[in-house]
Structures are given as structure tokens and as C-alpha cells.
Amino acid sequence: MVVFSTNLIYSAVALLFTLLGVAGLYVFLWADFIAVTQILIYVGGILVIIIFGIMLTHRITSVRLSHSSMQQGTGGAIVLVIFVGLTSMIFRAPWYRVAAVEPEETVRQIGRLLMIDYLLPFEVASVLLLAALMGAALLSRKVD
Amino acid sequence: MVDLNSYLIIGAVLFSLGLFGVITRRNGVAVLMGVELILNAANVNFVAFSRFGGMDLSGHVFSLFVIILAAAEAAVALAIILNIFNNMGTINIDEADQLRQ
Numbered sequence: 001m002v003v004f005s006t007n008l009i010y011s012a013v014a015l016l017f018t019l020l021g022v023a024g025l026y027v028f029l030w031a032d033f034i035a036v037t038q039i040l041i042y043v044g045g046i047l048v049i050i051i052f053g054i055m056l057t058h059r060i061t062s063v064r065l066s067h068s069s070m071q072q073g074t075g076g077a078i079v080l081v082i083f084v085g086l087t088s089m090i091f092r093a094p095w096y097r098v099a100a101v102e103p104e105e106t107v108r109q110i111g112r113l114l115m116i117d118y119l120l121p122f123e124v125a126s127v128l129l130l131a132a133l134m135g136a137a138l139l140s141r142k143v144d
Numbered sequence: 145m146v147d148l149n150s151y152l153i154i155g156a157v158l159f160s161l162g163l164f165g166v167i168t169r170r171n172g173v174a175v176l177m178g179v180e181l182i183l184n185a186a187n188v189n190f191v192a193f194s195r196f197g198g199m200d201l202s203g204h205v206f207s208l209f210v211i212i213l214a215a216a217e218a219a220v221a222l223a224i225i226l227n228i229f230n231n232m233g234t235i236n237i238d239e240a241d242q243l244r245q
Contacts (some may be wrong), residue, residue, distance in 0.1 A: 010173060012193030015177050018158075022184050025154065029195040034187075034204050042212050046218045047163065053173050053222040057229040075168040083160040090152045097148065099207075108203050110208070120204050125212045132216035135232035 008054050012047065019043050033106050151192035158185035170236045172225045174219065183214045 019042045026035035114122050158181050165178025187207040194203025232239070 011174055011177060019184065022158075022188060025151070025188060029191045031149070031191045031194070031204055031207075034207055037208060037211055038187075040159055041215055042180070042184075045215055049218050050173060050176060050180075051224055056226055057173065071176070072168050075164055079160045079164040079168070083156055083164065086156040086159070089152065089158065090149055092160075094183050095148055096197055098196070098237060106201065106204065110204055112209075113201055113205050117202075121209060127208055129212060129216055130238060132220050136219040136223040139220070140226050143169065 010052075012051050012054060016047055019047070029101055031106065033110055053130060056100070146230055148192060148196040151188060151196075155185045155188040155192070158188065160184070170238055172228065172237050173222075175237060176221050179221075180214060182211070185212055185219070 019038065023038040023043075026032070026038060032050045162178045162181030162185060165181065166175050167174050169178065190199075190203040190207040191214070193199045194201060196217050228234075
């Protein structure tokens with residue numbers, strides 16, 4: 001639906017439900033913190049940004065909010081080949097499996113990992129977010 | 145029996161559909177949605193490996209970083225798309241083909 005619908009708003013709503021479904025998968029995978037983060041950031045943030053983008057880049061007066069695709073045949077063939085390759089790889093690869101135990105509290109352990117093992121990537125990510133925010137504000141500012 | 149393979153298949157499906165969106169859509173915002181799908185596929189794989197593959201909670205931390213990067217990427221990409229729309233009056237990525245105004 002996200003990639004096939006010709007109405008852009010329909011695509012956005014389909015993306016909303018896809019993201020909610022992925023959040024449900026995270027819950028099944030014992031990743032409650034990631035599920036909540038997914039709902040907060042993706043559904044609450046990124047999707048709102050995307051819908052803002054749709055609203056701002058189409059004139060309100062124009063009724064036509066549709067968009068078309070191109071080269072669906074070629075693209076579909078390429079993607080199908082890639083998907084078949086991935087699937088056969090998934091079923092043939094000898095995955096390293098461990099019978100994991102269910103973690104009691106993921107939030108505390110994730111916080112500990114972030115503050116001890118992954119402190120440098122955490123700080124770099126914060127600087128990157130700051131730079132991205134400044135860049136977005138600078139780009140979308142009216143130049144006078 | 146729901147095991148690692150089914151989650152990997154879901155990740156592959158999400159990745160393929162996202163790639164399909166990226167290479168076939170003409171609208172810039174729709175291409176952005178395809179990129180979000182691809183990032184979600186990566187996240188599903190990370191969390192699945194942290195559940196089944198002995199990656200423990202490092203997979204969760206990695207997917208957190210991926211979500212952060214997706215947020216930054218969406219903000220910057222939307223700003224760029226708004227600029228393209230203001231300068232050229234279209235956001236179809238096959239019509240916006242000049243660097244100068």
C-alpha cells in the first residue's frame with residue numbers, strides 16, 4: 001500500500017499502519033523499549049514531518065494530490081530478484097542461534113549499555129542530531 | 145513455530161517493498177517513505193538477531209541509533225524537498241534536474 005497507492009495521503013496512512021505493525025513485532029521480540037521508541041519517534045515524529053511535507057509541497061487549492069510511478073516493470077523485476085536472493089540466503093545460511101533468556105528489564109540494561117559501552121556513538125549521535133536540526137532550520141528558512 | 149527465519153523474511157519483504165518504492169516513485173516524499181521502510185527492515189533484523197542470535201541487548205542499542213539517524217534524515221530531507229519545491233515548483237525527482245535556478 002505504501003508503495004502502490006496513487007494517493008499520497010493514502011501512502012502516508014499505510015506507512016502509519018506499517019510502522020505500528022513493526023512496533024507490535026518488537027513487542028513479540030521482547031523489545032518493549034524499542035517498540036515504545038518506534039511509536040514515539042516514527043509515528044509521532046517522522047510521520048508528522050512527512051505529512052507536513054506533503055501538505056506544504058502541494059498547493060492547497062489544487063485538488064490533485066496524486067502521484068504516479070515510473071518503470072514499474074523493470075523496478076519490480078529487479079526487486080523480485082533481490083527478494084528471491086535474500087529469501088534463499090535466509091533459508092540456507094547456518095545462523096548462529098542461542099536460546100536467549102527473556103530479559104527482565106530492558107530499559108535499565110539499555111541505559112547501562114548506552115552510558116558505558118556505547119558512550120562515544122551516543123555522543124556522536126547527539127551531535128549529529130544537533131547538526132541535522134540546525135541544517136534543516138537553515139535550509140527551510142526564507143532567504144532575504 | 146515462529147523463529148528467526150520468519151522475522152528475517154518479514155525484514156526482507158519490508159526491504160524489498162521499500163527499495164521498490166525508492167526506485168519507482170516519482171514524488172520525493174514518497175521516495176522518503178521508501179527509505180523509512182528500508183530502515184525499518186534493518187531494525188527488525190537487528191532486534192530479531194538480538195532475540196534469537198545471541199546479540200543480546202546490543203541489537204536494541206543499534207536499532208535505537210538507526211531510529212535516531214532516521215529522524216535526522218527525515219528532517220533534513222524534508223527541508224531539502226521544500227527548497228526544491230520553492231525553487232522549481234515540483235517535487236517530482238525526474239523533473240528537478242537542474243542545480244541552478
